Amino acid sequence: MNDIRQQQMDSPQVIVIGSGVGGGTVALQLARAGMRVLLLERGKALPDEPEPSDAEAVFVQNRYRTQEQWQDETGRRYRPGQYYYLGGHTKFYGTAMFRFRESDFAETQHEEAVSPAWPVSYAELESFYTQAEQIFGVRGAAGTDPTEPWRQADYAHAPVPHAPLIGRMAERLAGAGLHPFHMPAAVDYGPGGACTLCGTCDAFACRFGAKGDAETRLIRQLQAMPNVEIRTGVEVRRLLHDAQGRHITAVEVLRDGVLQHIEAPQVVLSAGAVNSALILLRSATDRCPDGLANRSGVVGRYLMNHHLTGLMGVLPFEINATPFPKTLSVNDFYGGISGDPMARGNIQMLGNIRGPMIRAAYPATPKPLANWLGRHSVDWLVMSEDPPLASNRVRLMPDGTPEVTWHPADLSAHDRFVRHVRRLLRRIGFPLVLRHSFGIEAPSHQCGTVRMGDDPATSAVNALCRAHDHPNLHVVDAGCFPSSAAVNPALTIAAQGLRVGAHLARSLGTSAAA
Template identity: 30%
Template sequence: MGPSYSTRGETDALIIGAGPSGTTAARLLAESGYRVTVLEQGTWPDVYPSTLPERELVQAGPWNPNPNIRKLPSDYPINEDEADIHTLQFSGVGGSTVMFGAEWPRLIPSDFRVRTLDGVAADWPITYEDLQPYYEMIDEMIGVSGVGGNTAYPPGEDPPQPPLPIGRIGQVAARGMNALGYHWWPGTHAILSRAHDGRSACARWGTCVAGCPEGAKSSWDVAMWPATLAAGVELITGARVREVTVSPRGLATGATWIDRDGTEHHTAAPVVIVCANGVGTPRLLLMSASSRFPDGLANSSGYVGRNLMMHPTATVLGCYEEDLQAYLGPVGQPIWSMQFAETDVTRGFRRGAKWTIAPVPGPAELLQRIAGLPLSQRSGIAGHEFVERFTGRAFEWVAAIEDLPEFDNRVTLDDTLVDGDGLPAPKLRYKLSDESIRALDWHIAKLTEVHEISGAVFTHRVDYMPEVGWHLLGTARCGDDRETSVVDGYGKSHDVPNLYIFDGSVFATSSAVNPTSTIAAFALRGAEHIVETAAEQRTPL
């Protein structure tokens, strides 16, 4: 017997995904008078492993950011056989912000005009100035800390909260940057430095990616969902969406989804917003193929799933003789630099990278950083001596490379692999370009130099990190030309006028910086546009 079928009650907007984009849009729409339903395939995060003595081991297994390792019931498998970088994502309320390091930079103005300036990639249909007020609103809504006056930061109001300490690792890293004449700045974080709205200030646990025990990190489950629920949003967890449904006229009518008991439901809505991340969104659109949309929903351009960007990342570990208290947070970006973020063709590649430092808090994490060394140098007596000597005395310089879009880097549906409900799993094809490889090598050499001039007694380079695919971007890009894009500058589908996409899929370029602030700002702007143009909205009703 097949699953039973039910139709749920009316709503004005149906949102798929309870991460930063979906939650932000849901809150604004609800506070504007809309009845909003959010479908989330995961659940609320349970007890964070950050307070557990075995934290490092839990993070390697059931709390691993790679769903292929974590394998929770809410996860879907991903075929990564042809991917140089593996995806990291979290299925649950708050999305991957539950596991992010809360680094909070904005795209820089040139990121929106890469085609015009450098002759590659694509221009966005919007500018930094279009997003600036929404960046500032998001900063206020979730609580962002930092120092104003950074000449490498785009224009706008200073962060609403004072900065977090840069710590001893920041001081050591800064002295190397100063010696080389490179610009650096204390990090901007989606982390409270002062208690606010029932949440505590950062206590520097250094476990940001394992969940903040203070609630200081502005993951969307704690920073945005309480207000979103208070606005009247209906949140349905354990809801795996199988298909966005359409009318005979080609308008979205809602979504069919499966609950954890295997029961199939349909929620009808005049507006549908997909916020399932840069892998989940193209997967859903491709699964929603029909006689009217044989190549996938909203895919007349053929760009759904194309141009996957993932920020190739290289690190250089530096170990020091002095006690750096490297077990103290924040984990992400105590200091950072945009010294090399813009194009300089003399380097042998286009665009640039964001540099940042990161502590290496625990012994298991320290050993993981040198996994590329021969076993004899990292196990047994040698391994114990290394851990005893350098735990608390090591940190990384990290270069996140701007990933230029490649048409053949893509998300498709796998022919055989399925999730727990029998739905086709996504398959990734992602190959590092020669340009990215040159960029990684160039930045690693520079980062090693910074460590050495700062006094490191041991350095170890990781040419690129295949397990750091946090940023899933570009697979339903925004643009003015419907032949080469999927949505417009407000996230509205060119093909389906009442279908919107607000997550990282819409990025036309990746920038060199973390994308979440831009994802949230884009969603806020797009949701506001839905409200302001409601009288013009085409619906199937």
């Protein structure tokens, strides 16, 4: 094993940048095919300590958030909600694993913009969706979501059952004529499962290995493979190309304060939509003055992040002790509310909002009031598609600071949808419904900055995520998404990663044989 690992270290066939859902799925496909894979992750493994389950540490102290600074177009600087650890952002995600609807892959007209058609169809991704659900241990119930796309196989695991309070919410929604369904969730719950229903899942890291995150479900498999090496604490700065500006020849990394170059015949960039774009832009040369993969000028543009509004339904005379509330979702309004087809999207549960989370967002809130609201609320997430605009972008300032500009379209339509959902929640028993909007400072659903398409003049990568300008570079994360749909992106990233990884394994294997 040591000889194989040394051979791989000296001459990897593929460098994969990023250990999240995109990079992890590609690496797994390549490793299974016998390729020598070097996976680079800028973060390290999350420490095994109690604080990932402590709302005060996670939200008030921001113990796990990156220390780096971004800025908006006014020059205001802030610490973004970025988490750099082995497993990527999924260490802190809420386990939601939705398939995109079939209609999400077609051109979609919005109130103020158009989402273009994908160069990939649902049918091409369907088998990879199934594989991804199996890898991540997704639990769900097929046939209960009225907008669910066709599928050749049921979920391998039954859904996480509703807690009593959430079950009552489902009954009341059904009584209002809707079709609530069990949210597909990647969590190891049930007989013999690792989930202890500890109550800190969504927006927290799991200390028990029960969350279906990229580290638990992908990286641990890779760590056991002799043809894979994983290096943590390695920040990729730039990609280097040959004299013609076509082939990527090396990756420039910063590790322990020292710049190094690592060579490989193939490079897969999966650093997340914002950071993948920044790496490509930072790699600009005389041959590629606008950055790599950017002949079209789209790299860094078309940033999307979903319209996300949290609704806190307050129950003054009842305490919500539900440990895992993310079992319920509603898609009846995915095609619009009655009489207003542009006011549309998905409704799902948030994890329990706790007092420190409220004080982190609203510091002036008295601690007793924040804690009371946390105990007496049922918390919902209202999500609408964020259509792509070229003006929404990430770019590098002269001092190297990332600048993020995000002024999303369709805010009025989303607001009408939120107001409709607030009225619905009042109808099913919440006398008070508070709202909070999530902005780009928490880019948990970031996508679109390295968009894929068939035309090199309007896209950066093709349908298999290969850069139009560089035949040995693939960009595999949500940056390749031409549109954002209105459900969580993780499962679609995984499905596309498995698809690209399978293609790369076949093509590289054929090349090696030749």
